[in-house]
Amino acid sequence: MTGDPEPIGAQARRALEQELADLRDERRLVAGTLHDSPSVGDQADQADELRRADQLDRLDRRIEDITTRLRQARTAGPAPTDQVGVGSTVTVRFPDGSVETLQVAEVAEALDQTLVTADSPLGHALLGHRPGDTVRYGTPDGPATAVVESIGEGPAPASS
Missing domain, CATH: 3.10.50.30 (Transcription elongation factor, GreA/GreB, C-terminal domain)
Structure with missing residues (x-):
């Protein structure tokens, strides 16, 4: 891979779009649990709150990675047909x-x-x-x- 935006095949695009939809659903669920706790109680509650916050950060990073990759694929255009490349x-x-x-x-x-x-x-x-x-x-x-x-x-x- 060259560092330039790489094309993406239809199957890979669908897989990334499905993963993105699933991650967004999961993020909504996790974010909802953070708002359900108006005050943090004992250490176990605090640890659970931190775990969910970490999970939310992980989800946000993956969502951003996939969104960026899909945007780059649109910029790259279709897969090459004269030589093998990503998406071919x-x-x-x-x-x-x-x-x-x-x-x-x-x-x-x-x-x-x-x-x-x-x-x-x-x-x-x-x-x-x-x-x-x-x-x-x-x-x-x-x-x-x-x-x-x-x-x-x-x-x-x-x-x-």
Whole structure:
């Protein structure tokens, strides 16, 4: 990543927007509990009040991080189609002949197997490459390679 605003893919945007909505809901609940205590009682009450205040600070920081990232993504515009970057959808062919279409993202949803993060070995290896390039990356089983087939919405058509 260059330090410039990076684009974000549709799936990653939806995940961040959902997380932002959830965090705002949680923040409203936590903030409501702070206002429910007109006076702080014993040390246990004070400790609980401090814990909720810390939780509120944590939520505020994460809300600001996500809001900033979504704003930067709007500034960056769409994901590149000439070379792999954050937000790109890329189809790769592995040495065993299997082909997968993946999205390079900053963050991955736990259950989404089509996302690779830009700082993962494969995601990092793909960044900056173009169709036809072979990328090399590390795996727990040792070095591996993949060929960039296409950048865009899905696999390239099979050639005859």
